[in-house]
Amino acid sequence: MNNRRKIIVVLFLLVVGGYFAYNYMYKDHRDISTEEPSLEIAGTYLLERFKTGNGEDLLNRTITVTGKVTQVEGEAVTIDFSVYCSMASETAVTATNKEVRIKGRCIGYDDLFELVKLDQCTIVK
Amino acid sequence: MKLKIKILCFLLCLATVSIAQQKYSTKSGEITFEASVPSFEEVKAQHNNVSAVLKGDTGEFAALALIKGFRFKVALMEEHFNENYIESTKFPKATFKGVIKNLVLSDLSEDNTELIFEGTLNLHGVDKKIAIPAAVSMKGDSIIVALKFKLKPEDFDIKIPSIVSSKIAEEVDVAANFTLSQ
Numbered sequence: 473m474n475n476r477r478k479i480i481v482v483l484f485l486l487v488v489g490g491y492f493a494y495n496y497m498y499k500d501h502r503d504i505s506t507e508e509p510s511l512e513i514a515g516t517y518l519l520e521r522f523k524t525g526n527g528e529d530l531l532n533r534t535i536t537v538t539g540k541v542t543q544v545e546g547e548a549v550t551i552d553f554s555v556y557c558s559m560a561s562e563t564a565v566t567a568t569n570k571e572v573r574i575k576g577r578c579i580g581y582d583d584l585f586e587l588v589k590l591d592q593c594t595i596v597k
Numbered sequence: 598m599k600l601k602i603k604i605l606c607f608l609l610c611l612a613t614v615s616i617a618q619q620k621y622s623t624k625s626g627e628i629t630f631e632a633s634v635p636s637f638e639e640v641k642a643q644h645n646n647v648s649a650v651l652k653g654d655t656g657e658f659a660a661l662a663l664i665k666g667f668r669f670k671v672a673l674m675e676e677h678f679n680e681n682y683i684e685s686t687k688f689p690k691a692t693f694k695g696v697i698k699n700l701v702l703s704d705l706s707e708d709n710t711e712l713i714f715e716g717t718l719n720l721h722g723v724d725k726k727i728a729i730p731a732a733v734s735m736k737g738d739s740i741i742v743a744l745k746f747k748l749k750p751e752d753f754d755i756k757i758p759s760i761v762s763s764k765i766a767e768e769v770d771v772a773a774n775f776t777l778s779q
Contacts, residue, residue, distance in 0.1 A: 501672040531686055532665055532679075546625055548646075556624055558646050580663035580689040584648045585624060589663055591646060 504577045504592040505560060507534040512573075515539035515588075519554035522581035522588050530578045536596055537576070541568050549574070550587065557593040566595065573597075619653040621740050621777035628662055628773045630748075632766040640674065640765055642667040649693075649775045651740060656700035658714060658742070660693040660775065682755050683721055691720045697731055697742070705735035714744060721753045736776075744773040 511530065513521075515537050521527040539552040548558045549566065557574045566572060576593030626647035632640040644667045649660040664685035669675040679685040695716015704710065709732040718727050729746040747768045750757055757765055 497671070497673055499672050501675075528686070528689075531689060548625060556646075558625075577665075579646070579665040582624075582648050582661055582663065582690075584650055584659060584661045585622075587624075589646055589666070591666055 502577075504534050504575070505594045509534050509536040509575050512536040512538065515551035515554040518588050519586070523586075527578075527581060527588070531580060533578055534575065535578055535590070536573055537590065538573050539571070541566060541570050541572055544568055549593075554588065556582070556585070556587045556589045558589070558591040559593045621651045621653060621779055622649065623775050623777045624648050626660065626773065626775040628667075628771065630667075630769050630771045632769040634764055634766050637764040638674070639670065642669045642675070642678065644668070647773070647775070649742075649777060651697070651742065651775075651777050653700075653702045653740075656697040658693070658695060658697050658716070660773070662691045664689055664691060682750070682757060688720075688722045691718070693718055695727075697733065700733065702735070702740075705733060705740065707734055707736055709734050709743075714742075718748075720748075721755050723753045725752055739776050739778040742773075742775045742777065744771075746771055 510533050513535060516539065518527070518530075518535075518537055521530070537551055537555050537557070539554070541549050541551060542553050543550040544567070547562050548556060549572070550556050551572065551574065555574075557576055573596040574590070574593050575596045576590030579589050579591050581587075582589050625645060626649045628644045628647050630642055634640075644662055646666050647660060647662045649658070651658045664683055665679060667675070667678065669678065693716060695714055698713045698715055700712060712731050712733050713728055714731040715728045716726075718725050727746065729744055732743040734741045748771055749768055750765075
């Protein structure tokens with residue numbers, strides 16, 4: 473009887489432990505589109521921050537960028553010649569010259585094109 | 598006299614246009630790397646927002662990948678890659694700078710021309726000189742550059758803890774594809 477109890481307890485612990493371990497190892501990716509942005513900033517200011525070396529704390533964070541669409545390339549839009557936003561889906565892409573608010577994850581400053589890059593972007597209403 | 602100035606201006610404009618046309622670029626190049634070991638979890642990541650510039654007249658080529666843009670299938674792997682191995686907050690980008698040797702635009706066709714890319718790869722804050730084969734082709738107005746090579750994390754001072762080293766290949770296969778347009 474005692475032995476059976478032990479086995480049940482061990483099995484129970486294994487199942488619970490396994491469940492948590494599995495959840496930890498295969499946790500979901502961040503969903504940028506539902507995350508609360510930690511900052512709302514105009515595209516030109518965002519670029520300025522990175523150019524003056526004050527952008528590092530924004531890396532990997534979800535932010536909202538505002539401004540006018542100056543270029544559309546495939547699945548990406550550029551805001552005010554400053555921020556390159558790679559959209560989460562093609563349908564989200566809008567026309568040039570439109571004022572937009574775009575939420576995405578900041579991945580860094582591209583000094584080849586002098587642009588700040590965001591990925592997994594969505595348009596915020 | 599006025600006409601001469603006008604002609605001069607016109608020629609100057611033409612000249613700048615033809616120089617400008619020699620520059621090809623993309624902001625959505627792709628880099629994939631894989632360090633999988635058979636029978637373990639796939640270690641593979643893809644980046645779809647790599648910037649690259651190619652000067653058609655000289656063959657000068659530069660590419661830049663923001664490390665945080667590499668996406669893994671497993672979220673935890675992506676986290677470990679960024680935080681523990683490549684330290685993407687400290688070293689946010691990887692760059693390529695160099696020359697595609699003997700590049701002659703007029704010789705390019707839709708079929709691959711095998712050329713050599715020679716330059717410096719900067720990763721994890723470490724510079725390394727590399728010379729790798731580059732397959733270059735031209736489709737319409739775009740130049741397509743495909744690079745394939747192997748990297749060793751230890752060459753770039755990237756330490757992989759012994760506890761996971763059996764699950765990560767010693768040599769990482771890297772493939773980069775750029776469709777550059779004017």
